[in-house]
Amino acid sequence: MLHLRAIVPREKSGAVRRLLEAEPGVTHLVVWPGVAVSPPGDVIACDIARESANLVLDDLRALGIDEDGSIALENLDVSLSRSAREAESDAPGEGADAVVWEQITEATSEESTFTVTFLAFLTIATMIAACGVLLDNPILIVGAMVVGPEFGPLAGLCVATVQRRRGLAARSAFALLAGFPIAMSLTMAFTWLLTWSGDFDKSMLEGDRPQTSFIYQPDWLSFWVAFLAGVAGILSLTSSKSGALIGVLISVTTVPAAANAAVAVAYGDLSQAGGSLGQLGLNLGAIVVAGTGTLLAQRYAWSRTHGKHHPGVPGLRRD
Incomplete structure (x- = not known):
């Protein structure tokens, strides 16, 4: 209720x-x-x-x-x-x-705004993921997934597309387009700092990493995983169910891919950086397409069930 x-x-x-x-x-x-x-x-x-x-x-x-x-x-x-x-x-x-459209529009509008807090969470998540990819440590990767806030603007793009809200679309796109480059740049500096201190080494990037190699090797399986995660994330949002585990799925190849790209650029491995950026773009696109499609399907189902005139207030239309 x-x-x-x-x-x-x-x-x-x-x-x-x-x-x-x-x-x-x-x-x-x-x-x-x-x-x-x-x-x-x-x-x-x-x-x-x-x-x-x-x-x-x-x-x-x-x-x-x-x-x-x-x-x-x-x-x-x-x-x-x-x-x-x-x-x-x-x-x-x-x-x-x-689907209470005003409710999810308000929620995504707040979470898709580029703020200092959003940037701090995204940067911290990317740095944690950088440690995870260099150490080939899936526990750190999961930690970065939990911290990452990028589902907010991704959901905002989906809602803005369906509701035709240009302001929300612009805020969401700016949060992603500004947030990821800044977080990656700071992660590059973080990588150089830990390399200087002796905690990181280029050989850690180029060595065998069976637990995290998928992060810079985009393929159709990655697309479908992100697509399904996008559907699940939007359903979690619109049904007011807990989104904690969904957030982990949403972040699986976004924040870690951005981190791997930042580390690869810091060490001059442009080939691996390109693969990571491809993984990032592929999964961001898949999530937005899946989320938008899910919202359109929900809106169609809602209009078929509830598209009627109100019995007690003549002249009020239900579109």
Whole structure:
């Protein structure tokens, strides 16, 4: 279940109340007349089944509540109520399959912005991966996968493509296009520093590395692994399931490939650097294609199930 709180101008309060009362997936409706101060108006709150959230949000926006008042939506971890169970049962579809578009747009918008924190995590992940590839240590590679934050802007690109949000697309692309080169440059400096200290050596890069050689050898298997990981990552995002393990899969040949490329350039091995960059590009592309396709399929399935006029608010369209 989701909890909705809206500040509604007094003249639109009746229409919003009728809208919510007509939606079978809405329950626990509460109206506080005139209590909102900024902006002024009524406060209306209710609980909504996930599968009904898009319908309600679309209608509230059609009434202009996002312009004249406010709309807030949050997850309910626990709701012990017979009426809540009935609302979830009456709402068409399954909550686990529902995609709350405004929710995932907000989430990806925040996580896809190029910030100092994003760059710090990406750089640290790339440096950890550099240690992993030179030591041929899969444990360090997994550690870099967990730290890597790059799924945020990748998911942002997918959502921006489907929702046609140019601003989100630009922010996501900039985070990737600026973040990876900076992280790789800092990792090159890190490699030179540890080489100077005697902890790294070029022979570690060119020696036999059976555990990590896949990182600089792109092939179709790498593409399909990244493709499947992209599908799983988007499903994890849209269904509000835990994405921790998905994040590991998403990072498997992105951050490690960037790290291997940085180390290879630092040691002048341009052939291995080229293979690593090819692996990085291949997997970033596969993830975006898979994620975008998954979102398009989910949007199509949602429109087939829910593309109807609202029974209680004439004139409001469901696209």
